Amino acid sequence: MGIEPVDVLLAxxxxIALGAGALVVSTxxxxxxxxxLVVALGAIAGLYLVLTAELVAWVQVLLYVGAxxxxxxxxxxxxxxxxxxxEDLDRPRWAGLLVGGGAGLGLAALxxxxxxxxxxxxxxxxxxxAPIGTEVFRTWVLPFEVLSVLLLAALIGAIVVSRPDIGRRES
Amino acid sequence: MHPVIPYVAAAGLFGLGCYGVVVRRNAVLLLMAVELMLNAVNLIFVTADANVRAALPHSGQVFALFVIVLATAEIGVGLAIVLQLYRLRQSVAVDEVPLGERNDGPDRNGPARHTAPGPGGAAR
Incomplete structure (x- = not known):
């Protein structure tokens, strides 16, 4: 029942992630x-490293913090x-406290x-x-391919949305 | 390792993200809160990968990678929409976006749809 060093690190x-996240939604x-948000995502990458998910941690740093x-x-x-x-960044707080507190505390209790x-x-x-790549290309290869189609769709969607001269109705 | 520690951290992050999505008015800050929620889900995936003995090894980490890719695609499209909204209305406050197009006056909505929308759109 003791406290291990890895527990101290995780806590x-x-x-850090919770404090930085609270500042993200309240500053x-x-x-x-x-x-x-950089601090929060970096702390989460550290959590991944402690949880021995090295590849996910570095992908997190590259894609989230970097991109x-x-x-x-x-x-x-x-x-x-x-x-x-x-001064006018926030709406009245009570609804957010209700929803966020309810979701957070409910999940934590569960x-x-x-x-x-x-x-x-x-x-x-x-x-x-290496093990992650083996799993992706052996078991999860269909979601992987679907994801590449989704990335292409997102790319085209972003281009179409940001160019108002595409797809305008003639009137 | 006691897995309850990262699980509780993930639950707290998800709650913070929910709070941010409901409370924030600026659309960019709202997307940041959505990122917090996605990261909470990823943290749960990776923690479960470390402590649940699954039939397929490392599925949690593979799904965390998939969620990261989905989040990247989402943020690309979301920011394109936000920038287009800013170009049309000079504001990114999400509670000022008119949802019913018919109910809005033609002086606000009509010209913005069919003419060159401001300096950003006309510059091209």
Whole structure:
């Protein structure tokens, strides 16, 4: 029933992710929300590393911290967000507290009830790219291919949405 | 390892994401909250991969990768829509978006659909 070092690490990284996530949804500076999102996603990548999911951790750093956050910051700049604090970012809080608190606390109660303080040994070594690649191309090859079609559809959709001269009705 | 620790962290992140989606008015901040929710789901996948003995090895991590790719596609299309909304209305506040097109006055909605929408659209 003791506390292992890996538990301390998991709890610390989880606390960092939760704190940064709370700042993402509560800060009054739009750019700072993006930067706190980097902290939250980095802490989650650290959690993946502790949970021996090395490939997922580095993909998280590459795609989320590298690509998604940069895209979000570009969108912040392109929509001419104010630099300083803005007062009208939030709607009334009660609905959000109700929904978010309900979902978070409900899920937490469910998971605590399911797992209690049980202990499982971590896998001995990290999962590199080779076993994941084997699984993707052996078992999950059909979802993988469907996902590539979806990426193409998303690409074309983004182009069509951002060009108003495509598909305009003649009137 | 006690798996309840990352599970509770994931539940908290999901709750924070829900709170952000409901409360935020700026569409870009709303997408950031959606990212938090997707990351909570990914954290649950990876934790389950580490502690549940499954018939197929590493399915949780494979699905986490799939969710990351889906999130990337989603953020691309979402930001294209947000930028187009900003180009049409000069605002990204999601509670000011008119949902019923018919009920809106023609002075706001009609010209924005059929003419060159502002400086960003006319520059091309």
């Amino acid at each position: 610390a990284l989880g606390a 009054r500076h739009i750019v700072r929300a993006g930067l706190w 998604v956050v940069v895209l979000l910051l570009f969108a912040v700049m392109l929509t001419r967000a104010p630099i300083g604090a803005s 998971l605590i009830d399911a797992y209690r303080w049980s202990r499982v040994p971590l896998p001995g070594q990290g999962t590199g790219a």
